[in-house]
Amino acid sequence: MSLKYKNDAAYATVSLVGKRRAMIEALIDTGADISGIPISKCVEVGFEVEGFRLFRGLFGAGFLPVFRGRVELMGILTETAVVGLLNEESIVGRDLLSNFKLSLDWKEKKVEIEDPQRNEDEESI
Amino acid sequence: MGRIQATIPDELEEALRKAMAKRYGWRKGVLRDVVTLALNDWLSSVEAVNTLEKVLTELEDKGVVDKNFAKEVLRQKEIFERERETLEAKYKGLVVVACGGEFFAGETFKEAVEAARKKFKDLPYYSESIKRIDHPSVRVRG
Numbered sequence: 001m002s003l004k005y006k007n008d009a010a011y012a013t014v015s016l017v018g019k020r021r022a023m024i025e026a027l028i029d030t031g032a033d034i035s036g037i038p039i040s041k042c043v044e045v046g047f048e049v050e051g052f053r054l055f056r057g058l059f060g061a062g063f064l065p066v067f068r069g070r071v072e073l074m075g076i077l078t079e080t081a082v083v084g085l086l087n088e089e090s091i092v093g094r095d096l097l098s099n100f101k102l103s104l105d106w107k108e109k110k111v112e113i114e115d116p117q118r119n120e121d122e123e124s125i
Numbered sequence: 126m127g128r129i130q131a132t133i134p135d136e137l138e139e140a141l142r143k144a145m146a147k148r149y150g151w152r153k154g155v156l157r158d159v160v161t162l163a164l165n166d167w168l169s170s171v172e173a174v175n176t177l178e179k180v181l182t183e184l185e186d187k188g189v190v191d192k193n194f195a196k197e198v199l200r201q202k203e204i205f206e207r208e209r210e211t212l213e214a215k216y217k218g219l220v221v222v223a224c225g226g227e228f229f230a231g232e233t234f235k236e237a238v239e240a241a242r243k244k245f246k247d248l249p250y251y252s253e254s255i256k257r258i259d260h261p262s263v264r265v266r267g
Contacts, residue, residue: 029260033220033233033234033254033259034234034235034259034260039184043189049189049194049249050238050247050250051198051222051238052177052180052181052198052202052249052250052252053252053259054252054253055259056254056258056259056260063176063177064180065184066238080235081234081238083260094233095234
């Protein structure tokens, strides 16, 4: 499946499944060790805060809440911890990406994501 | 320069003098440098707890977290700060979660959190990675 390519970056559509549901567009960020969702969105779908973490970036550090909820990417629903971000950007980090095979062809501006497990299952049918 | 006089336990003084001599030798001004370093470290840890308290209060006002949650996170942060030196030496490059007064380390945040949740199901935690960047591309408000 091809991911959306805009502003020289890849984006995936992600479903947040809490007490309520919401769909968001999230930046694929292989540098992030954990996915991040705006705090406002986490609250809106009813994700619960479970802890706090000091997050270090190259341009500073800050304390941010960690929410627990279910996130669906490529039809795979994962219960996971996500960091609550202060801005309105969402990112998909390695915690979710590690379930998939990601192929990057920046020259052709094409990013493919697939679930190797699902492909194996389909081949064996 | 200010002048501070304090009384400390004999054992602590003995350990301090031995460690100073071993590390810096017997030169003038070592005690002043070591005390300044220790006080600066302590002030930084207090500052960090104060900053966290401020963020928690903001989220409490918005109804995102409640008072008990905030109190427990601050308690874990203080425990983390008390053990910071040991944690930084032992878990360099790993993610550490402080929960229920204990520490859980992992290669990833997920690993460390899962270990904490296995022992203390829903207890709020405080976490930091030790000397590594978590979100290189994201500007995090300091």
